[in-house]
Amino acid sequence: MAMTEQGIYTASHDKTVKRWKPKLSPPSKYDLEPELEVKLKDSATALLFSGGWLFVGLWDGQVQAFAQSGEELLLTGHRKRVTTLVVHQGVLMSGSYDGEVRLWQMDPATKQFKCTHTLEESLPGSISKIHVLGNYLFVGGQYGLALLDLTSLKVAKLLPPTKAVADMLEFQGHVIVAYSEGQLRIFDAEGTLKSETSLDAGPILKLAGLESGPRVVCGHARGQVSLITLPSFEFKAEFQALQGQKVDSLLCAGHDGIFLIGSQDGGLQLWQRVEGGLPG
Secondary structure, rough: OEEEEEEEEEEEOOOOOEEEEEEEOOOEEEEEEEEEEEEOOEEEEEEEEEEOEEEEEEEOOOEEEHHHHHHOOOOOOOOOOEEEEEEEOEEEEEEOOOOOOEEEEEEEOOOOOEEEEEEOOOOOOOOOEEEEEEHHHHHHHHHOEEEEOOOOOOEEEEOOOOOOOEEEEEEOOOEEEEEEOOEEEEEEEEEEEEEEEOOOOEEEEEEEEEOOOEEEEEEEEEEEEEEEEEEOEEEEEEOOOOOOOOOEEEEOOOOOOOEEEEEEEOEEEEEOOOOOOOOO
């Protein structure tokens, strides 16, 4: 999911991108109404809005790009599904299950995105998440976490444990790393471990940062959502959001404690954290 001034974008395995508008209905209840639908070339596996472009990573390894001005481009190179997308200093970075990170830049002459670098040496297997912090690109994959130096474009550090990384979230100059088995670790910008904890709800799939509290919102494989207090990094609450479904995506609105939960069957839920109430 991605939040923009035009609305909330979702991309799905049903090969569509949809834009939703929140609508306030009595009594003080929000509904999400779809107002736009665009067909994709394959199932969506990643989504990013940046600089007027909506980038959609696809199952077949391509990235479909839509500009607000109406242009549509296709970035080809990855051999397996694109799982994560980031823009840093005007460079689009993509990570894939093929174990590669690719860097893309717009070619002014051709008006196409060109792959300028393909990185795979010493990366931790199939890539699930990338995140820029300080001088490093944190690369999470099947076999743990690597820190790739953004100057040399070489892996500078491999951080234990060698376990699958599910997601990452930045907070106050640190990165919170969620491991698929249910563990959370906090690293500083140099990759030094600062704190760690495990959650009873089990396997983690997604992280999001909620400004109310503030809280880390953790989505789990069995439909639960856990809330972690920041900056103390203490467990606060857990609730069952979905029955028989994975929490496939999370998105925080950035105001009023509102966050969205996306399920693997394409359903959306809109939640609000209320101080002193539930959830946590």
